[in-house]
Amino acid sequence: MTIKTELAKFVGKSSHFILTKIGGGSSYPGKIAYSIDHDILSDLGKNYELVIVTGTNGKTLTTALSNKILSQEYDNILTNPTGSNMIQGIVTSFITHKGKKDQKPLALLEVDEANVATICKYIKPKYFLLTNIFRDQMDRYGEIYTTYQKIIDGIKLAPEATIIANGDAAIFNSIDLPNKFVYYGFSDLGHEKEDFKAPVNTDGVLCPKCQKILHYHYISYANLGSYFCPNCGFKRPELKYQVTDVINLKPNKSVFNIDDFHYSINIGGLYNIYNALAAYALGREMGITQEQINDAFNYDEQVFGRQEVVRVGKHDLNIILVKNPVGLNQVFDTITTDTQDYSLAFLLNANYADGIDTSWIWDAEFESLPYAKIPQVITAGERRKDISFRFTVSGVEENRLIEKETINDFIDEVQNIQTKTVYVLATYTAMLQLRKSLQEQKYIK
Secondary structure: OOHHHHHHHHHHHHHHHHHHHOOOOOOHHHHHHHHHOOOHHHHHOOOOEEEEEEOOOOHHHHHHHHHHHHOOOOOOEEEOOOOOOOHHHHHHHHHHOOOOOOOOOEEEEEOOHHHHHHHHHHOOOOEEEEOOOOOOOHHHHOOHHHHHHHHHHHHOOOOOOEEEEEOOOHHHHOOOOOOEEEEEEEOOOOOOOOOEOOOOOOOOOEOOOOOOEOEEEEEEEOOEEEEEOOOOOOEOOOOOEEEEEEEEEEOOEEEEEEOOEEEEEOOOOHHHHHHHHHHHHHHHHOOOOHHHHHHHHOOOOOEOOEEEEEEEOOEEEEEEEOOOHHHHHHHHHHHOOOOOOOEEEEEOOOOOOOOOOOHHHHHOOHHHOOHHHOOOEEEEOOOHHHHHHHHHHHOOOHHHEEEOOOHHHHHHHHOOOOOOEEEEEEOHHHHHHHHHHHHHOOOOO
8 A cells, every 4th residue: 555545535535525514525525535546446446346237328326225235244335325326436435334353344336337347457357247339429429339349448458247137138148258258138928939139229229249130029128139040040148037927017116027936126117127137147146045135126216316206295296217318218218108188397407427418318219208198398407498399399289388597496397287197207417416406495304
């Protein structure tokens, strides 16, 4: 340990202590410490067993569910629950972790795709847990293949690590690596004999071996499913862990079977069953029983900005992070399972952490929303005019569309909303701004 490392740790911890007193500190302490010593993670992480959770969608919830599952056996887990998943946020997590001295700690970290190689340079993970790869923040990542390459660059630094990957995503079966692979996914659910192609404009449906269009027996959503290539024989790998039945989907609850064992989670959406399955696969690989996983899933704790319900007066704000077309379409599918009337809000920013290009909103299926049962649509955020125009084009009548300049103006407007339930879709920095305002107004403790 060098004097520079000691200084970086001291400054990081001191800044975190000060910032937490004023309601911040999830990444800035790590940013300061990392600027002083770029090698600080080598010291901070030297005693940790590391699990990296990465991919486009679902990292935060998958990490949260994995934490609940692994807590059944591990008493000393470091994680980053706010989703601050770049190098500065991860350094902060290590600096502030207060572990137990008598037990080897486990670091369970959500990691931004472009930061995987940076983390693996200093700490070698035991497991990589891969969720999916979709088009997202193309100004940062480029196409899905360049995004995956960023992850691969990190995996190549840890050839002994086990890769637990979504077997329904063909991209995770496209590159040969020396690592052990374990795959999870949805069983064909009775569609084994079907043969069809994904809808037009679906990303990632070219066979990585011969570049012909993949066919499917079953698709859960987007490009995920039981794929095969009739030209060269490339196909989905054998799944070790499978969703064998989807029993019930509601806005705030999902009921399903994994390996014919019955589970439920208190969050809606088919895409969130994938997150539960990923966490299940990690847990099983790390020796957690099905019964223990069931106990972990039966918790009622809300996850930061992921269908987090906040009571504002007489209204329930259901806050959902959105950031790309595939994820947004899944959110649309989820909220439309609500049988009661509800209002809809969209808070759109375009900062670096959101992706500065907002054109992705035009690739999502806004026209699929049942506007007849949505009496009000409210927009806010730095790019509110973009999202207001998108709603107008999709069919929202002018007298139902309310545009607010700031997040605080939106919170004030909530008092005038007609429905009890308000689904609030927000990009990352808009979600952070909303939660900060709700905290300042004592709606969130």
